[in-house]
Amino acid sequence: MKLDPTSVSLEQLRLLWIGTDARLDDASMQRVATAAASVDRIVAGGETVYGVNTGFGLLANTRIPDERLAELQTNLILSHSAGLGEPLPRHVTRLMILLKLLGLGRGHSGVRPIVIEALHALLDKDAMPVIPSQGSVGASGDLAPLAHMTAALMGHGSIDVTGIAMPAEEALQKLGMAPLELGPKEGLALINGTQASTAIALDALFLGERVFAAALAAGALSVDALKGSSKPFDPRISELRGQPGQIRVAAILHALLDGSEILASHKSGCPKVQDPYSFRCQPQVMGAALDLLQNAARTLTIEAGAVTDNPILFPDEDVAISGGNFHAQPVAFAADTIAMALCEVGSLSERRTSVLVDPKMSGLPPFLTEDSGANSGLMIPQVTAAALVSENKSLAFPASVDSIPTSAGQEDHVSMAPIAGRKAVQIARNAAGVIAVELIAAAQGIDFHAPLKTSAKLQKIHAKVRSVTPRFGSDRYWADDMAALQQLVLGGVSVGDGFALS
Structure with missing residues (x-):
């Protein structure tokens, strides 16, 4: 199935839930490339932008030198990989990855196409990061679950390959995948978002x-x-x-x-x-x-x-605006009403x-x-x-x-x-x-x-x-x-x- 993030239906989501193969369509990949180019221009222009060349959360006012931007993104993922509890079921993790692809495919996140291909590869190879189910409060994104997903692509944590869990570094070698090296904003784009909450x-x-x-x-x-x-x-x-x-x-x-x-x-x-x-x-x-x-x-x-x-990127203007779309209150209300109805x-x-x-x-x-x-x-x-x-x-x-x-x-x-x-x-x-x-x-x-x-x-x-x-x-x-x-x-x-x- 080709995924068009601008036109998602409940029937499509049901098919993804039961395991239908899917990947982003060509128009989405073009939007991703356009947004990545916008990030490059922002960095080259020297503007201070949250999540691109600053610290995170309370450290948002700390400017990070260009030569440490890669380190910034790596540290972000490692520090946020702090979940506990039983792993999410494989089908939920798979759905979470697909939802992350849909969000990134809108072209307002600034990740490079190589990041999209890495996520596609996990799906194609039936390789699911082992993601602890506890640790997210559903605001500022599902930080811990999505960090575990991203850390696995970088060779940290564990990956379940067709039902067998193994160290992520070993799994990547087995799958013929190189560890992902993150560029500016990519770590934040990957861990901010409601995809874990929405998948559950x-x-x-x-x-x-x-x-x-x-x-x-x-x-x-x-x-x-x-x-x-x-x-x-x-x-x-x-x-x-x-x-x-x-x-x-x-x-x-x-x-x-x-x-x-x-x-x-x-x-x-x-x-x-x-x-x-x-x-x-x-x-x-x-x-x-x-x-x-x-x-x-x-x-x-x-x-x-x-x-x-x-922050959300607007590539046509090379502008990144900080907001609060990561707050999962709509998802929380939806999940609670499902719970009450089924009760x-x-x-x-x-x-x-x-x-x-x-x-x-x-x-x-x-x-x-x-x-x-x-x-x-x-x-x-x-x-x-x-x-x-x-x-x-x-x-x-x-x-x-x-x-x-x-x-x-x-x-x-x-x-x-x-x-x-x-x-x-x-x-x-x-x-x-x-x-x-x-x-x-x-x-x-x-x-x-x-x-x-x-x-x-x-x-x-x-x-x-x-x-x-x-x-x-x-x-x-x-x-x-x-x-x-x-x-x-x-x-x-x-x-x-x-x-x-x-």
Whole structure:
């Protein structure tokens, strides 16, 4: 795929997330060369420009002699390679590099084309710098993560080559790459920016997209397992409210249940008046969550192609202006809203499971096992779902409302965007586990209504669940079934309409 930083779409970002090969287009490379030439002219003219020939942060007023500019950039990278914690997943690191290429490709950063080619080479050779996940506060750029990325190109730290981590110097030799020597401003251009935060947040978003789709499938299956009503999904109800997410969710649920023999079997003479909120209010709750995810997607799509380093170069005028585009507050808010939305998606799912395993609420056998007492059925899987939901509630507290001054007070307000993103990813994985339990419960509930069948669309989802976890008549070891279904959710469970955020 050719990348045009001036025209980035969510679909392109989704393809990059799953591993599609990509590189900057020719127009971007021309802009990069033009900006690099502008830096050369600024240096030759003797003007004092932050990040080009000055110190950094509180040391911005210290002028650096021309003969020490290369040393300045090298020291910048080494001093900022100060992360801790588990490495970022390889696919997140890969996405981060691609996002850095998009930002540099706008032609306002001043790096030479050789820097772009070095980043391209890492992607082409499936060589991912080992980047600690902790250490960025999401302002003045994701300094530590991006410094580790850059240090690896210079022969410092570690590089994971096709799944095998080794010292960066050794890896570069193995790959036939010379250590990168940085020119004026290049170090700052590489480590300033929101690319680590944005990559993590996009990881949460795309995982969340899959979790959301699976929750729709599980929710519809649970309605039929409960012998619930599809009337709350009548489009006329949602159209009167007008919320776009609610309208879309109601339409999907209505379509999923269409043609169900189970649903038709109790349309007349059913004594129930209303289903619990976790069943009939799915359009309202899930729709609101969908609207949050859509808003986050818009923010992150814009950020993916943004110029977020500092200072920003305007090559036509040979001017570099210091600003604050590196502040990741938009990304932090987006990640936190993803976290809150997915927390509620999981919470609603667990409530439906709780109803299904409770014979007083569902009319089904206790804990969905016919031989209860001697068998506990889904008693403890529901407890696990409850534990995951409770954990998500703690994780969902927004990181974006926190700040702590850094760099001797020069950077006195920060976004905490990478922390928000990492929490959102964990919430997505936890929610996938919650939905896995609901899918087991709902499938078992559907089985109890045989020979009546659910809808054709839900039969496909039921069959997919049963391909992983067979119907149970007595207790068995649950952890493997639950983990396999959790991975199925994270891998994408179709709801029949090609659901995707837009």
